[in-house]
Amino acid sequence: xxxxxxxxxxxxxxxxxxxSSKNVAIVTKHGLNLVxxxxxKDVPTLAKMIVVGADAESEAAEDIxxxxxxxxxxxxxxxxxxxxGRFAMDPAFExxxxxxxxxxxxxxxxxxxxxxxxxxxxxxxxxSFEAFGIPILLGILSLLVARFIDKRLIGRKKG
Numbered sequence: 001x002x003x004x005x006x007x008x009x010x011x012x013x014x015x016x017x018x019x020s021s022k023n024v025a026i027v028t029k030h031g032l033n034l035v036x037x038x039x040x041k042d043v044p045t046l047a048k049m050i051v052v053g054a055d056a057e058s059e060a061a062e063d064i065x066x067x068x069x070x071x072x073x074x075x076x077x078x079x080x081x082x083x084x085g086r087f088a089m090d091p092a093f094e095x096x097x098x099x100x101x102x103x104x105x106x107x108x109x110x111x112x113x114x115x116x117x118x119x120x121x122x123x124x125x126x127x128s129f130e131a132f133g134i135p136i137l138l139g140i141l142s143l144l145v146a147r148f149i150d151k152r153l154i155g156r157k158k159g
Contacts, residue, residue, distance in 0.1 A: 001034075003079060004050045007092035011108045013100050019043050021063045040066055046074035054080045089114055097122040104128055 008014040020026060020036035027033055038044070040063075049067065051060065056078055064076065079091045089112065097105035102122045109117050 001052050003088045003092040004052055006112055007089065007096055007108050010111065011096060011100070011104055013096075013104060017043065017046070019049070021066050040070050040072070043072065046072065048077055049074040050077050050079055052079050054083060056080065086119075087114075087116070090120060093117075093120055094122060097124040099124070101125040101128040101131075104131070 005016055009016040017038055018034070018036040019038045019040060021040050023036075023039055025033040025035050049072070051057075051064070053059065057064065067076065077095070079095075080088060083091070089109075093105045093109050093114070096108055097120075102124050103126070105120075105122050105124070106117065109120070
């Protein structure tokens with residue numbers, strides 16, 4: 001689960017939600033209790049549903065069937081399908097590059113101190129114009145507003 005939550009939510013580009021079929025705690029193999037915020041019947045509209053775990057398709061077959069029959073149109077992504085020999089975080093970084101851009105995925109790997117990035121297949125836009133263009137545009141707009149205020153309002157009081 002940390003592959004999805006640590007990569008997407010911490011990047012600031014995606015809202016992540018937990019979903020289960022029933023309103024009961026899920027006990028992991030190592031005894032950790034997880035409580036999903038939403039159940040399949042009341043989950044808001046999602047762009048995609050990430051299903052984690054190497055055996056997720058067989059272990060959660062009934063939940064996946066319930067999801068498909070619930071009318072939710074979010075595409076199911078099985079993150080750890082066919083992952084032999086790869087680290088659990090790899091698919092998250094690769095999908096983040098496709099969803100946002102390569103620099104965001106590289107920064108997510110760096111933020112999580114994931115140093116072995118040479119083998120990642122990062123495909124997508126090379127650079128996020130939104131991430132840099134919007135703050136620059138707002139900065140220019142702020143300077144123009146400040147200059148207008150200085151000339152029109154403050155400038156009158158001096159003279």
